Amino acid sequence: MSFVFDDVDRFISGTVGAPGERAFFIQARYRSRLVTVALEKAQVAALAQRLEQVINGLKKADFSFRIENQSRDDGPLDTPIEPEFEVGAISMAWDEVDSTMTVELFEITSDEEEAENSLQVRLGIALCDAFVKRSKALVNSGRLPCPLCAIPIDPHGHLCPRANGYRR
DSSP: EEEEEESSSSSEEEEETTTOOOEEEEEETTOOOEEEEEHHHHHHHHHHHHHHHHHHHHHOTTTTOOOOOOOOOOOOOSSSSOEEEEEEEEEEEEEETTTTEEEEEEEEEOOOOSOOOOOEEEEEHHHHHHHHHHHHHHHHOOOOOOTTTOOOOOTTTTOOOGGGGOOO
């Protein structure tokens, strides 16, 4: 099943669970229609980073380019949080004519299969910017990395391989 949103009221990333055990989701909502997909923290971080690069590139290419001020959406995920599928691949395309970004999230599949499920969303630049701000804050709010090995530190510490197994 493909979910296509040419316009959205909300496009956000969010989590459920405590740091170290969080599940990551993206939700797209238009009026009463809500689609939730599950994905990895690294995928949220990569999508936010790439969107930020596109926004910065647009600013550099056109000095008159302005993003209408849209505050970051810090509200919780809409319920029920029931993912339609788990994301495998992500694609993006910038439409210069409409000044919109199309983000498409594809279901995780094996090498031989084509994705049966996908979510396609067209976003204005202000909504892209709000997604980037929220996603970066979300990704950075997890466990702090160990200063020696960069592995996330659990609340009870961790056995650091760079400290010869001593607990940090």
